[in-house]
Amino acid sequence: MSSIAADREGLSPGNDQASATPRVIQPGWVRIVHWINALAMITMIMSGWQIYNASPLFEFSFPSTITLGGWLGGGLLWHFAAMWLLVVNGLVYLGTGLATGRFRRKLLPLSAAGVLADTRAALTGRLSHADLTVYNNVQKLLYAGIILVGIVVVLSGLSIWKPVQLQWLTALFGGYDTARYVHFGCMAAIVAFLVVHIVLALLVPKSLRAMIVGR
Ligand code: HEM
Numbered sequence: 001m002s003s004i005a006a007d008r009e010g011l012s013p014g015n016d017q018a019s020a021t022p023r024v025i026q027p028g029w030v031r032i033v034h035w036i037n038a039l040a041m042i043t044m045i046m047s048g049w050q051i052y053n054a055s056p057l058f059e060f061s062f063p064s065t066i067t068l069g070g071w072l073g074g075g076l077l078w079h080f081a082a083m084w085l086l087v088v089n090g091l092v093y094l095g096t097g098l099a100t101g102r103f104r105r106k107l108l109p110l111s112a113a114g115v116l117a118d119t120r121a122a123l124t125g126r127l128s129h130a131d132l133t134v135y136n137n138v139q140k141l142l143y144a145g146i147i148l149v150g151i152v153v154v155l156s157g158l159s160i161w162k163p164v165q166l167q168w169l170t171a172l173f174g175g176y177d178t179a180r181y182v183h184f185g186c187m188a189a190i191v192a193f194l195v196v197h198i199v200l201a202l203l204v205p206k207s208l209r210a211m212i213v214g215r
Helices: 003-009 028-054 072-099 102-107 112-123 137-161 167-172 176-203 205-213
Strands: none
Touching (some): 028 072, 072 102, 102 137, 112 137, 137 167, 137 176, 176 205
16 A cells, blocks of 8 residues: 555554554655655755845844855745745645645644643653654644644745735735744744754654654
8 A cells, every 4th residue: 555545544554463564653755745844944944044134134143154055146046946845845745634634633633721731741751652653732733833834934935025926915914024024933933843843853763763764
């Protein structure tokens, strides 16, 4: 069975208790789009910092050691190149996630009470990581949240890239200047997510292994 079909069925090869094959935790398509997304996001963030430095919104700039592109023109080239990768890959992820029912199965139901209970359990060391195929409520919230932020960062980026052709979109964000702040805010949220996400992946290394080799 293909990894997409396995995901749609909610099955994975080796789910049978009698099988000696360890079961698939992250299907192949999720792993591929996840790592392409990570590469595209990091390129977008570092080249975005380069572009920001040419006209800072706040009283600070990003050190040149963590920016990509060398100068404004170079940063823009990297940003637009990675944008295509991010958007096409993101559409594949959203389309396949919706079509296979993965989002519904993995990210729902999600409740405030569940998030509070799992946060309490995590802080007191009682949160189970035994079954990596099931996300706890904190994971559900973080993943659903970052998917939404990913959509808003792309839309706000489009609105400041083509503010004339996409006037309606720029207007939706409250105008060009506000859209820039929204775009920056999304970037900050993604960076904050990434710090927490990487620390948690390192604290539960078998989840990182599953995102690399699937099992
Ligand atoms: C290079 C840094 C990254 C590492 C090491 C990493 C690691 C991981 C791991 C280990 C998982 C599975 C964890 C679990 O079982 O809960 C995961 C899932 C996920 N990661 Fe990342 N990640 C990285 C970058 C990113 C970025 C940049 C984003 C988006 C901004 C992202 C979004 C997600 C999402 C949405 C999931 C859930 C995927 C699904 O189940 O459909 N990750 N990541």
